[in-house]
Amino acid sequence: FANFVNGRMCSAERTGRELTKAHRYLQQQMFKVCIGFIRQLAINYQKGCYDERNKWASQLAAAAYDRLTEDNLIYAPEYTNLKM
Structure with missing residues (x-):
């Protein structure tokens, strides 16, 4: 995925639009990957594990x-506790 984003993707918006043309089950699974990525970035942010690039x-x-x-909408007590 990183190689695709780094070299072959022409537009994030266009790529997102194209992904919505996948089978409905695959859309659900792709969204779970998206949420997993968002979750980990959020955890990294809460822990201060980021730099100016991201x-x-x-x-x-x-x-x-x-x-x-x-x-x-998401049950994540470990994340909620991390923020305290």
């Missing part, structure tokens, strides 16, 4: 994951 992504991921857990 600060924006980490900060945005933390804000999004915070909202998902606050709205009980």
Whole structure:
């Protein structure tokens, strides 16, 4: 995936749009990967494990994951406890 993003992807928006054309089950699975990535970036942000190159992504991921857990859309007590 990193090789694709680094060399073959022409547009993140276009790639996202193309992914929605996959089979519905695959969309569900791809979204789980997306949430897993967001979760890990959020954890890294909470722990201060980021630098200026990925600060924006980490900060945005933390804000999004915070909202998902606050709205009980994702159950993640280990993340919630990490923030305390």
